[in-house]
Amino acid sequence: MRIVRTLARGAAMFACAGLCLAAWASGSAPAHAAEGEQKVWLRGAGATFPAPLYEKWSQVYGTANPLVSVTYDAVGSGEGINRFVTGSVDFGASDTRISDKEASQINRGVVMVPATAGMIVVAYNIIGIGGDLRLPRDVYVDIFSGKITLWSDPRIQAANPDLKLPKRNIVVVARQDSSGTTHAFTSHLAAIDPNWRQGSGPSVGKRIDWPGTAMLARGNEGVSARIKISDGAIGYVEYGFARRLGLPVASLQNKAGTFVHPVEMAGQAALAAAAARPTEQERFVISDPDGVDAYPIVTYSWLLLYGKYDNAALGARMVGFTGWGLAEGQRYAQELGYLPLPPAAVEQGNRVLASVRY
Amino acid sequence: MASNPFASAAPADAITRPPSSGEYLSDRVFRSLTLVAAAIIIALVVYILWEIGGQAMPAIRDHHLSFLTTSAWDVQSERFGILPQIWGTLYSSLLALVSAGFFGLTVAIFLTQDFLPPKLAMVFRTIIEMLAAIPSVVFGLWGIFVVIPAIRPLADWLHEYLGWIPLFGTSLSGPGLAPATIVLAIMILPTVAAISQDALNLVPYRTKEAAYGMGATRWEAILKVMVPTAAGGILSAMVLGFGRALGETMALAMLIGNSNQISLSLFSPASTLAALLASSFPEAGRIEVQALMYAALVLLFITLVVNVIGTFILNLTQRRISGKS
Numbered sequence: 001m002r003i004v005r006t007l008a009r010g011a012a013m014f015a016c017a018g019l020c021l022a023a024w025a026s027g028s029a030p031a032h033a034a035e036g037e038q039k040v041w042l043r044g045a046g047a048t049f050p051a052p053l054y055e056k057w058s059q060v061y062g063t064a065n066p067l068v069s070v071t072y073d074a075v076g077s078g079e080g081i082n083r084f085v086t087g088s089v090d091f092g093a094s095d096t097r098i099s100d101k102e103a104s105q106i107n108r109g110v111v112m113v114p115a116t117a118g119m120i121v122v123a124y125n126i127i128g129i130g131g132d133l134r135l136p137r138d139v140y141v142d143i144f145s146g147k148i149t150l151w152s153d154p155r156i157q158a159a160n161p162d163l164k165l166p167k168r169n170i171v172v173v174a175r176q177d178s179s180g181t182t183h184a185f186t187s188h189l190a191a192i193d194p195n196w197r198q199g200s201g202p203s204v205g206k207r208i209d210w211p212g213t214a215m216l217a218r219g220n221e222g223v224s225a226r227i228k229i230s231d232g233a234i235g236y237v238e239y240g241f242a243r244r245l246g247l248p249v250a251s252l253q254n255k256a257g258t259f260v261h262p263v264e265m266a267g268q269a270a271l272a273a274a275a276a277r278p279t280e281q282e283r284f285v286i287s288d289p290d291g292v293d294a295y296p297i298v299t300y301s302w303l304l305l306y307g308k309y310d311n312a313a314l315g316a317r318m319v320g321f322t323g324w325g326l327a328e329g330q331r332y333a334q335e336l337g338y339l340p341l342p343p344a345a346v347e348q349g350n351r352v353l354a355s356v357r358y
Numbered sequence: 359m360a361s362n363p364f365a366s367a368a369p370a371d372a373i374t375r376p377p378s379s380g381e382y383l384s385d386r387v388f389r390s391l392t393l394v395a396a397a398i399i400i401a402l403v404v405y406i407l408w409e410i411g412g413q414a415m416p417a418i419r420d421h422h423l424s425f426l427t428t429s430a431w432d433v434q435s436e437r438f439g440i441l442p443q444i445w446g447t448l449y450s451s452l453l454a455l456v457s458a459g460f461f462g463l464t465v466a467i468f469l470t471q472d473f474l475p476p477k478l479a480m481v482f483r484t485i486i487e488m489l490a491a492i493p494s495v496v497f498g499l500w501g502i503f504v505v506i507p508a509i510r511p512l513a514d515w516l517h518e519y520l521g522w523i524p525l526f527g528t529s530l531s532g533p534g535l536a537p538a539t540i541v542l543a544i545m546i547l548p549t550v551a552a553i554s555q556d557a558l559n560l561v562p563y564r565t566k567e568a569a570y571g572m573g574a575t576r577w578e579a580i581l582k583v584m585v586p587t588a589a590g591g592i593l594s595a596m597v598l599g600f601g602r603a604l605g606e607t608m609a610l611a612m613l614i615g616n617s618n619q620i621s622l623s624l625f626s627p628a629s630t631l632a633a634l635l636a637s638s639f640p641e642a643g644r645i646e647v648q649a650l651m652y653a654a655l656v657l658l659f660i661t662l663v664v665n666v667i668g669t670f671i672l673n674l675t676q677r678r679i680s681g682k683s
Contacts, residue, residue, distance in 0.1 A: 079641040171531040171627065176616060176637060178433075209432035209618070215533065215627045216616040218637065229502055230532030231510070 038067075040317045045073035046080020046093030047180050048219040049238045050116050050301040054093065056332045057325050068317050076219060078178020078206045084110075084304050090318060092304035095180025096206065097285065109307020111356050113322055113349045114284060116330075117339040119267040120185050120297040121249040123242040124234040125227050126151060126166065133250040134159045134259045137296075140252060141193040143234060144172055145202060146212020151232060166232075169213075173226045173235030176216035178207040184287075184299035185236045191288035236297075239267075240337025254296040255288050266295035267339045274298075275344050283344070298339070308357045315358020322353055410658070414651035425652055431618055431634075438649040440656065445620045446628035447657070450535055450610070451603035453624075454542035455550075458603075459596050461543070462550030463585075466592075469551075470558040471580050483555065490548040498612030501541040505613075506532055509540070513625050530625035533615035539624070541609050550599040553672075557591020558584060560676070590675025597668030604661050607632040631657040 044054070051074035058070035075083070077094040084092030085105050093115070103110045122140060124133060135143070139155050142148045148155065152167040175182045186204040190196040197204055202211050210216070215233070217226040224241040227233045234250075239262055242249050251259040260266045270289035277283050284300050303322055309315025326349045330340045341349070377385075417425070421438060428439025465486065469479045513530035520526045530536060561584055569579040585592070615627025616637055631653055638650055 075641065082641070082643075168529040169531065169626075177641060203434060205434050207433050209430050209434075209437075213617055213619045213621070213626060215531075216618075216637070226533070229506065232529060232531045 040068050042070045042090050044091040045075050045083045045089045047077040047095045048074040049095050049181050052336050053338050057329045076177040077180030095299050095301045096183045111305040111352050113303045114300045114345045115303040116333055117300045119239045119262045119295050120236050121239045121242050121262045123227050123247040123249050127231045135250045136253045137192050141189050168232040171233045172214040173223050173233050174210045174214045177218045187287040188297045243337050252296050254294050256292045260295045262295050267298050270294035270298040271342050275342050305356055312358045319356050410651050410654055414655050417648035417652040433646055440653050442618050442620050443629050443631045443634050447630040450539050453539040454603045455600045457543040458546045458550050462547050463554055465551045466554035470555050486551050487548050494608035497541050498609040501537050501613045505537045505540055524622040525624050527623040528626045533613050534625050534627045536624045538610050538614040542603050546599040546603050549602050550595050553595030554592045557588040561587045590671050594668045594672035601661050601664040607636045611636045
C-alpha cells in the first residue's frame with residue numbers, strides 16, 4: 001500500500017511540474033529593452049517548418065549586430081498565430097497566410113512577409129528499401145486517406161517494378177499540432193483529389209482528423225523522428241528535416257505527369273511556375289504547381305509583423321532583421337534545405353515591409 | 359483543564375499520575391492538526407474534481423455520452439470522441455496486468471516462501487522496488503531504443519506466420535501496443551510484487567506448517583494453501599497495479615504511437631486517455647480544453663472505480679485472515 005501511495009504522489013508531482021512548465025512557457029511575456037542604444041530582444045514564435053533557418057539567421061544576425069537578440073520558439077504555425085494575435089510575441093511565423101478573421105483581431109495591423117520557401121517531402125522508412133520510391137498522384141492521396149494499407153499493394157508495386165516491396169502495413173505519420181505544413185500538404189491533396197475535401201473525406205486545415213491508422217507526432221522534427229524509428233512509416237515533412245535524419249524521400253508525380261525527386265531545382269521550378277500566375281493569392285498559395293520539372297508540394301513560409309510597433313527601437317530592429325533576412329539571409333536557405341526566394345517574392349517582401357510603422 | 363476528573367482520584371504516593379494540562383494541550387493540538395491535514399486533502403480532491411468538472415461542463419453538455427462512444431478528434435468541426443482512447447487505456451493496462459501479474463506473483467512466491475535466506479530476499483525486494491524510482495521518461499526512451507528493436511524480429515515472425523490471429527493482424531512498425539505494454543508491465547511490476555508479498559506474508563506460517571503436517575509437498579503447500587489463502591490480497595495487488603497502469607502517461611505517450619484507432623492487433627499503434635491529455639494539452643484552444651477536461655474526468659472515474667474495488671477486496675481479505683469477519 002505504501003508503495004502505491006508513493007508512486008501516486010510521484011506521478012502527481014510530475015504532472016504538476018509539467019503543467020507549471022506549460023503555463024510558464026505559454027505565459028512568458030516579452031520584456032522589452034528600453035529606448036536608445038540598449039540591447040533589443042526580438043521574440044518570435046511559430047512554424048517548425050522554417051525553424052532551423054530562423055535559428056541560423058538569429059545566430060548570424062546576432063553576431064553581426066550585438067545589440068539585437070532574436071529568439072524563436074518553434075511551436076507550430078497555429079500556436080504561432082495564436083501568440084501573435086494575443087500579442088505575446090514581437091513577431092510570428094506561419095506557413096499559411098493569416099486568415100481575415102484572425103487579422104481582424106489585431107488592432108495594430110498585420111504585415112505578412114514571405115521569408116522563405118521550401119518543399120514538403122513524403123519521407124518513408126521501409127527497412128531494406130532505398131531512396132527511389134515513386135508515388136503516382138492517385139496513390140499517395142489514397143495512402144494518406146487510408147485506402148491503401150499495405151506496401152505490397154499492386155498500385156504501389158506497379159509504379160515501382162524494380163523494388164521488392166514487403167507485405168507490411170503502411171503507417172501514416174501526421175502532425176498532431178496545428179501546423180502550416182499540414183495545411184499546405186492537405187491543400188495539395190485536395191487539389192489532386194476532389195473527394196478529399198467533400199463529405200466524409202478528410203478536410204483541409206492546419207489540424208485535421210486524419211483517417212485510418214495515422215500516428216500523430218508534434219512538429220516537423222517529431223514527425224521525422226517518428227518515421228525514423230518506425231518500419232513501414234510514411235509522412236510529410238519539410239525537406240531539410242528528412243535530409244538531416246537521412247530519411248529516404250519519395251519521387252512524386254506532378255501535375256504534368258512526370259515523377260520528380262525533391263531537389264532544389266525542382267522546387268525552384270515550382271515557385272517560378274507559380275510566380276507567373278495573375279493574382280497574389282495564386283502566386284503565393286501554391287497547391288498544385290504547373291511545369292514539367294516542378295516538384296508538386298511547395299509552400300512559402302511567412303514572417304508575421306505588426307503594422308505598427310509602439311516601441312520605436314524594437315520596430316526599427318524588427319524591420320532591420322526582416323530586411324536582412326530577405327537579402328543576406330537567403331544565402332543560408334540552400335544549405336539548410338530551403339528554397340531561396342524568387343526575386344518577385346523578395347520584392348513583394350520589401351514592399352510590405354516598408355509599410356511597417358514605428 | 360480545570361475539571362480534570364483524574365486529579366482528585368490520584369493517590370498521593372502512586373508512581374502514576376494524571377496527565378498534565380500540557381499533555382492535554384499537546385494532545386488536542388495534535389488531534390486538530392491531523393484533522394485539519396486530513397480535511398485539507400479531502401478538500402483538495404473535491405476542489406480538483408470541482409475544477410475539472412466545471413471546465414468539462416460545456417463539453418459534457420455538448421457531447422453527452424456520445425463522447426464516450428465515438429472516435430473522432432476533429433478540432434475544426436468540434437467533434438470529439440474518446441472511444442479509441444478508452445479502448446487503448448483498458449486494453450494496454452489489461453495486457454500489462456496479465457504479464458506483470460504473472461511475473462509479480464512468481465517473484466512474490468519466490469521471495470516469501472523460503473526459497474531464499476531472508477536477508478537475500480530483502481535485498482531482492484529492495485531491488486525490485488527500486489524499479490519504481492526510475493523516471494517514466496527513461497522508461498519511454500528505453501522502450502524506443504531497446505524494446506522496439508528487440509521485439510521486432512519476434513513480432514515480424516508472429517505476423518508472418520500467425521497473421522490470421524487478430525492479435526498479430528498488423529506488422530509492427532515501431533511505437534505501438536506491444537512495446538508500450540511491455541514497458542508498462544515493468545513499470546507496474548514493483549506495485550504488484552510488493553503488495554503480493556505483503557499478502558503472502560500475512561498468511562500465518564502455521565498454515566503452511568499444517569499443510570506440511572498433512573503430507574503436502576512444498577508446491578502443494580504453496581499453490582493449494584498459501585496462494586489461495588492470500589488470493590484476496592493478491593487480487594487487490596492486481597487491481598491496484600491496474601489502476602496505476604491506467605494513469606501512466608509519459609512512457610505511454612512516447613511509446614504507444616498516438617493513433618486514433620481501435621484495433622485488436624498488438625502491433626498496431628493506439629492511444630490512451632493519459633497520452634491524449636499529455637500530448638494535446640499544451641496548445642489546445644478553449645473548446646478542445648473542455649473536451650480534454652471531460653476526458654480527464656472519464657479517466658479519473660475509471661481509476662477511482664478500479665482503486666475502490668482494489669481497496670475493498672484488500673480490506674475484506676485482511677479482515678477475514680485476521681479472523682474479524
